[in-house]
Amino acid sequence: MKHNRVFHTTRLRLAGLYAGTMGFILTLCAVGFYEAMAYSHVSELNHRIESVAGTLHDGLEASLQQPGKLEPIVQEFIPSLCIARTTCAYKSTATHYLGVFQEYGYYIRFVTLSGQLLASAGEIPTDLPVRVETEPWQTLEAPDRTRYKQLSLLLKTANQDAWGYMQVGRSLSDIDGHMVWVRLILLIGLPTAMLLVAIASWWLAGQAMLPVYRSYRQMQQFTADAAHELRTPLATIRANLESTLTPDATDADAWDTLRTVERQNGRLSRLVHDLLVLSRVDLQGLPAKQESCNLNDLVNDLVEEFSALAIASNISLTADIQTNTPITVFGSEEQLYRLVANLITNAIQYTPASGQVIVHLKRDDHHALIQVQDTGIGIPSKEQARIFDRFYRVNSDRSRHTGGAGLGLAIAQAIAKAHQGTIQVKSELGKGSTFTVQLPLRKDK
Structure with missing residues (x-):
């Protein structure tokens, strides 16, 4: 098959079609897997942030009296709360909420309506930008390129006046690190899989075309054999006729030629009959x-x-x-x-x-x-x-x-x-x- 240009080209095209189709499917699966994994991690993190923020929001909002001012009860509620522009020391006395911050890397910030930082608690870098936006969810990036997921909730006083914002967030460094490894595995695994698919496609294309190639070779052999079988009696008939049609030919020569022509015609008739029998059996099988x-x-x-x-x-x-x-x-x-x-x-x-x-x-x-x-x-x-x-x-x-x-x-x-x-x-x-x-x-x- 490899020596026949037509079949070789067709095999290349068929293998390319197989490999291209499988490559497209594998790429879609890889992208889908990556996006599904990233979505799963982020969704789980969002759910945890919402749970922590909701609990703090419900516990703190009733104690707020004046917009933009932290009441002493807030510091009692969150003992590790650090007031802005003051020196903060870590306190070992911790409530349930502080334990959540320390164990899972969460942070909390209190911000005025104008965007001024009032206080913060938890693991938060000092240079993380403070933003007040209408959208509750934000993704922030520190100067060291560490990303943070943050939820901003509007706090109200007991009189339902807007107090400011409580921002609860967490670092995305563990999720980003995990996804880096996933990308690396996909970047190495996908080309390797494509190479294996290409090799398998070449082999499968050869297997798929093998019956066609065998049929083609049989057809070629059949044509060559039929031509050989037909050529011999035809050549004999022609040679005898040419010798008989010479001026010196006698009646005896003519009779010998006719008998030879009759024998060769019989051979041709039997050959054609056999071919017709084969064709009839192949196409029709048993008679009705x-x-x-x-x-x-x-x-x-x-x-x-x-x-x-x-x-x-x-x-x-x-x-x-x-x-x-x-x-x-x-x-x-x-x-x-x-x-x-x-x-x-x-x-x-x-x-x-x-x-x-x-x-x-x-x-x-x-x-x-x-x-x-x-x-x-x-x-x-x-x-x-x-x-x-x-x-x-x-x-x-x-x-x-x-x-x-x-x-x-x-x-x-x-x-x-x-x-x-x-x-x-x-x-x-x-x-x-x-x-x-x-x-x-x-x-x-």
Whole structure:
């Protein structure tokens, strides 16, 4: 396949289509996985911030009296609260809320309506910008490029006047660090997966095209063999006609030429007939009209018919029917007759003088078995796999003493398959061959 430019190009395109499709799907999956993981982490963090901020908001809002002023009770509520522009020292006395800040890295800030920082608590960098925005959620970035997720809630006094903002946030450094590793894994894993997909795509494209390529090669071989078989008789006819049409040709030469033309025309007719039989069996299978076929009578008739040919070749041809009960199958008697006839003809052609050909007929529980056994030249084991190919001859033997065009066994196999049967060969070089046809028995209604 690699030496054929058309198939090689098609394989490249098919592999590219496979790889491109799988690459697109893998990329979508990778991006989806990354976004889903990032969304999951951020959603979980937002939920925690909302929970902490909601609890603090509900606990503090009732104690606020004057806008922009922290009441002493707030410092009692959050002992670690550090007032802006004062020196703060860490206090070990901690409430539940302070414990949450210290354990999970949260911070809290109190900001006036104008954006002035009043106090803060928790793990918060001193240079984190203070923003007052209408949107409750903000993502802030410190000078060291550490990102923070922050929720701003409006606080009101007991008289429902706007007091200022409470901002609760947390660092995103652990989430960002985790996502960096995820990106690194995807950046390394995705190209590696794409490379493996490309290799697999090339192999799969080859496997997908292999039956097509084999069919293409068989078609090429069929064309070459058919051309060879047609060229020989046509060349013979032309040569004889040219010799006959010379001025010196006699009536005897003309008669010899006509007889040669008749023989070659017969060869061409048989070749065309065999090709038509193969085509008909391939396209149509069994004929619409089928019947019960008695294989006992069929074998006896064929042995009797080919006895003259066997005697002329000094070969013993006998039938061995191993049951007195009629063995019947359902199908086309004409095609089955042709199947067994081809096997007998093949056996006689490849069996030397004084040899023997035996046609066995027997049955098992579900099948009829026809075996054509000869003591001929045998078939090499490496050739047996191709013996049923059209126009195929062992060792490319195209000499005329064996007759035929190499289509007999191909026709026999096609007929056997059309009858839901099989045909097999066992052969040993120099000792002979046995062709076994297995056909399903007729089922009595």
